[in-house]
Amino acid sequence: MIEIKNLTKTFHTANGDITALQDVSLTVRDGEIYGIIGLSGAGKSTLVRCMNLLERPTCGQVLVDGRDLMTMPRKELLKTRQGIGMIFQSFNLLEQRNVLKNVCYPLEIAGVPKAAANERAVELLKLVGLEDRQKAYPAQLSGGQKQRVAIARALATNPRYLLCDEATSALDPNTTQSILALLKEINEKLGVTIVVITHEMRVIDQICDRVAVIDQSRIAEEGPVSEVFTRPRSRIARELILPGNKSSVSEISGGKKIRLIYNGERSTKPVIANMILECQVHASILAADTRDIDGCTYGYTVLALPDDERQYERVIGWLNEHHNTYRVED
Amino acid sequence: MLSDIFYKLWDAGLLQLGVWETIYLTLIPTAIAYVLGLPLGVLLCITDQNGLHPIPVLNKILSVFVNIFRSIPFIILMVAMLPVAKLLVGTSIGNKAMIVTLVIAAAPYVARMVESSLKEVDAGVIEAAQAMGSSNFQIITKVLIPEAKPALIIGAVISTVTILGYSAMSATIGGTGLGQIAIVYGHQRFKDDIIWICMVLIVIIVQIIQELGMMIARKTDKRIRK
Ligand SMILES: Nc1ncnc2c1ncn2[C@@H]1O[C@H](COP(=O)(O)OP(=O)(O)OP(=O)(O)O)[C@@H](O)[C@H]1O
Numbered sequence: 347m348i349e350i351k352n353l354t355k356t357f358h359t360a361n362g363d364i365t366a367l368q369d370v371s372l373t374v375r376d377g378e379i380y381g382i383i384g385l386s387g388a389g390k391s392t393l394v395r396c397m398n399l400l401e402r403p404t405c406g407q408v409l410v411d412g413r414d415l416m417t418m419p420r421k422e423l424l425k426t427r428q429g430i431g432m433i434f435q436s437f438n439l440l441e442q443r444n445v446l447k448n449v450c451y452p453l454e455i456a457g458v459p460k461a462a463a464n465e466r467a468v469e470l471l472k473l474v475g476l477e478d479r480q481k482a483y484p485a486q487l488s489g490g491q492k493q494r495v496a497i498a499r500a501l502a503t504n505p506r507y508l509l510c511d512e513a514t515s516a517l518d519p520n521t522t523q524s525i526l527a528l529l530k531e532i533n534e535k536l537g538v539t540i541v542v543i544t545h546e547m548r549v550i551d552q553i554c555d556r557v558a559v560i561d562q563s564r565i566a567e568e569g570p571v572s573e574v575f576t577r578p579r580s581r582i583a584r585e586l587i588l589p590g591n592k593s594s595v596s597e598i599s600g601g602k603k604i605r606l607i608y609n610g611e612r613s614t615k616p617v618i619a620n621m622i623l624e625c626q627v628h629a630s631i632l633a634a635d636t637r638d639i640d641g642c643t644y645g646y647t648v649l650a651l652p653d654d655e656r657q658y659e660r661v662i663g664w665l666n667e668h669h670n671t672y673r674v675e676d
Numbered sequence: 677m678l679s680d681i682f683y684k685l686w687d688a689g690l691l692q693l694g695v696w697e698t699i700y701l702t703l704i705p706t707a708i709a710y711v712l713g714l715p716l717g718v719l720l721c722i723t724d725q726n727g728l729h730p731i732p733v734l735n736k737i738l739s740v741f742v743n744i745f746r747s748i749p750f751i752i753l754m755v756a757m758l759p760v761a762k763l764l765v766g767t768s769i770g771n772k773a774m775i776v777t778l779v780i781a782a783a784p785y786v787a788r789m790v791e792s793s794l795k796e797v798d799a800g801v802i803e804a805a806q807a808m809g810s811s812n813f814q815i816i817t818k819v820l821i822p823e824a825k826p827a828l829i830i831g832a833v834i835s836t837v838t839i840l841g842y843s844a845m846s847a848t849i850g851g852t853g854l855g856q857i858a859i860v861y862g863h864q865r866f867k868d869d870i871i872w873i874c875m876v877l878i879v880i881i882v883q884i885i886q887e888l889g890m891m892i893a894r895k896t897d898k899r900i901r902k
């Protein structure tokens with residue numbers, strides 16, 4: 347269990363103080379995948395770096411398995427860190443060591459004899475599907491492969507925890523999927539507790555059990571993913587989770603455009619189909635971003651109508667009559 | 677004409693001795709300068725305010741000390757350090773004394789070279805090593821130095837060539853080697869051809885050091901896709 351209690355972190359810079367975290371408290375339970383989501387600069391990286399004391403909090407407590415990292419002697423802190431793996435957006439592999447030797451690094455640090463370390467490293471490379479690239483150097487690997495090596499390396503010392511700071515942010519969607527699947531597998535098979543930092547809602551949606559939404563140095567909202575995603579209470583959570591209805595369609599030309607906005611109507615109601623049938627118009631969908639949460643729809647659809655004043659009037663009339671939220675685009 | 681002189685000097689064994697002494701007066705001081713400069717460079721790097729173990733006061737003191745030595749022209753430092761040589765090796769003449777002055781001049785230079793090479797190591801990699809529970813000593817020996825190896829080798833090549841230049845200058849106060857031949861046999865006896873021969877030989881030595889060093893640096897650098 348990782349417990350953060352009333353943690354505040356202030357950076358003293360030449361241009362004055364920056365409060366990166368303010369009175370943050372949270373608990374990561376054993377065996378779960380805990381997500382932390384927020385916009386850039388919200389303080390996510392700072393928070394996760396406090397969990398292994400790479401960053402020393404200005405005040406507050408960081409407890410790992412009930413032991414306070416802040417008051418620990420340095421030797422013990424280093425030992426504790428060996429039980430907390432960490433992976434990064436930029437992989438951070440040792441460029442002058444090959445894949446096998448990278449995975450051996452934490453074992454060297456932990457004083458594991460060379461032969462045993464090599465054996466363990468090969469085992470882990472099998473787990474991440476890279477046993478055939480042992481002798482390759484990081485420069486010869488793709489981003490996804492590098493992150494797999496980093497994961498193998500982070501797991502070498504059998505840590506109970508794995509901290510992931512934007513681990514998939516530098517990867518393409520397919521590679522992201524495979525890395526997320528690997529993390530899920532590690533969580534389920536090895537029982538490793540995982541903390542995932544991200545600015546992408548999809549990542550949380552796919553693998554996390556619980557999530558904290560962090561905004562402007564504070565936790566805006568926290569809870570099980572299913573709950574926070576179906577009933578986001580804070581403004582920032584709504585912004586991150588619900589599809590935006592701000593994106594512009596002005597570059598799409600021709601005809602009149604109407605943006606239908608869904609704010610949690612029952613998804614079973616076929617609004618567009620009914621409108622087209624009842625108004626007898628040839629509408630086409632230009633753009634859409636919707637999300638179904640708990641049987642309700644959030645998001646928008648942009649429709650293009652023929653350049654016909656009468657059809658247009660009929661549609662507007664119908665929308666008003668059926669209490670739909672819409673906006674005429676120009 | 678030039679070749680006649682060359683063969684005459686060669687047959688007398690003067691040039692071979694000059695080449696050998698130049699190499700010796702370059703490599704020995706370079707090696708000793710690294711023994712002192714490498715730890716000093718590491719210290720400069722890690723005590724920096726963004727370093728592994730910031731100690732701003734110590735960093736400032738070392739930095740000022742290094743800068744003072746680096747800002748004194750070698751020809752002046754050389755004569756100023758002769759009493760120090762006498763203190764350390766019991767004599768202020770000959771190659772022994774020259775080695776002392778060369779090391780005093782070169783060690784601060786080497787320290788800066790090492791410092792800048794180590795500072796090039798990606799902060800993210802150091803952070804990852806810290807997250808894995810490495811001690812600062814382990815980070816220095818297993819991360820900083822190995823990761824900076826290609827840059828360190830290139831730095832060593834540049835330092836060696838610089839020290840070779842210094843060693844030639846030491847001929848003015850009794851150092852031996854090609855520099856001495858150029859000055860004593862060439863300059864002082866108005867024989868320009870001897871100066872030219874020494875120059876060509878020095879250029880050849882520098883080229884060999886340069887090419888060999890760069891080749892080793894390239895070979896060791898695993899960041900290059902092969
Ligand atoms: N070492 C530092 N010195 C000064 N300010 C810092 C430092 N590290 C972070 N900050 C500041 O703290 C705030 C939070 O930064 P942090 O890196 O935690 O954000 P983040 O949520 O991880 O953002 P991103 O998604 O862009 O990575 C930012 O305003 C940042 O400028």
Ligand SMILES: [Mg+2]
Pocket residue numbers: 390391392512
């Ligand atoms: Mg970050």
